[in-house]
Amino acid sequence: MIHEVKGGYVKSETHKGITSIEFFHPQSNSMPGKLLQELANEITNAGNDPDTRVIILRSTGEKVFCSGASFDELSNIRTAQEGLAFFSGFAQVINAMRKAPKLIIGRIHGKCVGGGVGLAASVDYAIAVEGADVKLSELAVGIGPFVVGPAVERKIGTSAFSQIAIDATMWRNSDWARRKGLYAELHPNLDSMEESINRLANTLAASSPEAMLEMKKVFWKGTENWDQLLAERAAISGRLILSDYSKNAIEKFKSKVVSSS
Template sequence: MLSQNTNGSLITTIENKIATLEFGHPASNSFPSDLLNRLTNELNNLSNNPLVSVVVLKSSGSGAFCAGASFDELLVVSNPEEATQFFSGFANVLNAMRNCSKIIIGRIHGKAVGGGVGIIAACDYALATANSAIKLSELAIGIGPFVIEPAVSRKIGKSAMSELTLDTDWKTAAWANQKGLYAKIVETTTELDFEIAAFANKLASYNPEALLEMKKVFWEGTENWEILLYERAEISGKLVLSDFSKNALYQLKK
């Protein structure tokens, strides 16, 4: 299935019980709200597809894995309702990944920022190249990684989350691997694709009911995300309307 428009692309292919879900956007695979909504819907569809046992989540191209929120869209939000709705798009994706009945493998081929780091954290297992550095730059633009914090902290712990949030410089893929965000790192995308294919095929050979029950175990204790993430979206929505944030976003767009 191909879903593509000016707000980015979303492609799903299914083979041997493995669904490959690829998102893309010309602006470093960033997310406008429309693409977030389409990704949420497709994750929900795959969750209910009996022909799928495993989902591989990837992004297009050879540059960044994901640049997070669309700055263009953040600059035009004009009221708290619009802003909260935008950040709720990331909450919807994270909850769809959490609730998905299939194991989600992340294919991380390049750098990730902000919401992109949250999406990686919500994968059940992520493999990456050595070039896949990460950073949370939200404080530098007057907001914070409020919506994605529960997902990232769940993977790397509060201490590493504090370091990642307060020091807004890049952290290497090796750092992310050491903290548990990446299960494994390899040197090239060729190696990455080989590793992912082998791992996905192995998982697809397992009892799907056992995978589902393990997925439930992995995500125990996150039931409050149905409320928490949207409360966090409201905080981000309020802050992004501040003069500080608007000025910072304009500077970054120059």
């Protein structure tokens, strides 16, 4: 099944109990609101599908797994309500992964920025390749990693989360991400990564659904308030994105991208 969104898409397919959900956007796999909505819907559907035993979350392209929020949409936000609606998209995807009664493997084939780090932190088991560096860039555009923060902090701890959130312009390499626990595995090349993903997915597809569900409940214990928490965090970002600082920073970023293309 394919859902196309402004040049991008979300698609899913199920084979032998393994549902692969793939997203793509031509702007470095950035995430406009519609794409986030479709991604949340597909994750929820796969979680409720009796034919699905395990989910793989992946994106296409070569260099970037997900570059976070769509700057085109960020620059068009005019009210706090519009801001809340946009940032709630990431909240919905994270909560969909949290609530899905199936384990989710993340295929992290490239860099993760902002919301992309949040996606990598919200899968249950992230398998990455060398070069899948990470950066929480939100402070550089006048906001903060408020929506993805709980997911990132849960996975790598408060100290590492605060480091990457404060130094918003510095890349942390993929080995840093593995050592901090964001990635469960780090592979030297794509073939090795794919082999590991296929091995684990097939093993889980043959495992007890009831046991995996109970394990997932244990892993995510203490996050029961995230529907409300992430909505509150989205409202903070939605308000801050209206500042002159944010508007200017986003325009500078967009002009830099245009001049380099």
